Amino acid sequence: MSNFFKLIKNEQMKLYNQKATWIMAIILVILIIGAGVIFKVDETFTGGEAPTGDNWKEELQQQNEQLMSPDGPPDVEYPGYMNVEENQYRIENDIKPTEYNVWDFVRENRGLVALVSLFTIIVAAGITANEFRWGTIKLLLIRPISRTKILFAKYISVLIYALTMLFALFVLSFIVGSLLFGMDGFAATYVYSQAEEIKSVNIFSFTVFQYLLSFVELMMMATFAFMIAAVFRNTSLAIGLAIFLMMAGSSIVVFFMDKGWAKYILFANTDLNQFIEGTPFFSGINLGFSIAVLAVYYVLFMLLSWVFFTKRDVAGA
Amino acid sequence: MSKPVMQLKDVKKTIGKTPIIKGLNFDIYGGEVFGFLGPNGAGKTTTIRMMVGLMEMTEGDVMIKGHSINSDFKKAIHHVGGIVENPEMYPFMSGWKNLLHYARMMPGISEDRIHEVVQLVGLEKRIKEKVGKYSLGMRQRLGIAQALLHKPSVLILDEPTNGLDPSGIREIRAYIRKLAEEEGVAVIVSSHILSEMEMMCDRIGIIKNGELISIQTVRDALEQTEEKEVSMEATPVDDTVAALKEMTGKDVNIQEGRLTFTIDREKIPTVIAGLVQKGIQIYSVNVNRSTLEDKFLDLIGEGSIE
């Protein structure tokens, strides 16, 4: 076991000695800070002021009346509170709105998980295929260690990288968010709609949960890129294909929407947050179904990676 | 000689339908430098890839200290160090980190041992520098260093002199001889250049089109060829013949205007100086091929040697 740990140390050393790794980290930091500054400067992003006074219920009621008024587009006072049902829910359940705060910022920065996915795909594709490109694979595989072990050390290293970046995104968003928007809403209640139903939940635990669900999508894309790289030993092919599918994934699902098998497409299932907030792609699928589909794809990806990495000859370039 | 350290047993490789290696059989012993000589495309690298388990063989087996590379890979490879083709390292890391990387992959290699191999290949001063800044010669040395970390019984070097200048080649030759003679390592060196092989190897196996055509012991070959056949174009012919007979004490043949005689290699300069002193005009002097060269060229065809 200790030599497995050493293999992971090796992979980390190689990863963090490459400039690209640091450039990716810096891009993430810049985007988080940039988003914070833009949100701070331009209030349209944060929905402007919230009705937080003593008579917030009347103000929300008024807002709802404006929203429902039949005379043209209403010029409402609180652009952050546009959902009539949600406002009604707040009034009925006595959930006072809060100003835009750190948790809103952290929650919104979950959009940057796409960027973390992109970086993780780059790392996952390179970690095996680059060894072939550099020619170092020949020195790597002539050691008293099985190819299986070497492959899994690489895979675990990719997951460690993905978790590290996701954690960095969360923590940095939290720090930047608290500095710019204040900590007041720590225990705030988050009101959202899911499948036409209004729900409320503690914003902190909900945000953490959403990040963890995002990790599943991140991991699936990384595993896909890892598989392509292990099979074809080509970094660019793996990066290109994985990024293309990541971007085109939902369009592919939409395109085949009316086919019976569409719900088995990987990308109909990768976003587990669809079961938590908003509406799922297909009415017939639920969290359990998606997890089962993902598990099948996952096993397939891992198996292909393993078979090709361990069985194929390491021949000349 | 004692038990072989490495044995190739009817090793074959077929890629697609093309037989690339057609059944190699030979043994390599501790303390010897074995040359694997053949023109480009003969199958040297392919054979080496099979020896170290990078390629699966279609048939046959390679035994290293009695362990099969096919069925007992970890135990077999434990005794092997090597470079396959170019000494490719991670260019973005220092030489030291590159060595550390490989040291971590084998049991029981201390930092002291890493220092030791660095010293052995003479890279102390540049070891903290990124490998991307190394010259080919330095990378070759670093390649040898990583191959020696775990004190292997077999060292396999695929074209280790490729791209090196003469002083680099001399250095590599010296390491290799030292390892074989002092540490008892079995060294396998491949090359497509005969003259290099002659200088560093004890035995040379000649491979062509995936077949081993002959194994020669270099010392024997050298002993046989101590005496060289020299041909010369000089005037006046009669004076030259007389002078040569006097100096060498041997017969001189005249063929198509060229004088041919045999002589110890080291006496060639003296003889030429002697002729010059006597006022003989020398237009050309050629040393004809040694027997090994003859053999090699006959076997592989003249066009393919550099």
Ligand SMILES: Nc1ncnc2c1ncn2[C@@H]1O[C@H](COP(=O)(O)OP(=O)(O)O)[C@@H](O)[C@H]1O
């Ligand atoms: N992956 C491969 N697929 C098909 N043919 C190959 C492959 N690798 C090598 N060969 C062929 O095998 C022969 C031997 O190549 P190689 O072992 O590299 O020779 P050497 O190292 O002696 O120059 C060549 O004819 C080469 O074209």
Ligand SMILES: [Mg+2]
């Ligand atoms: Mg070769």
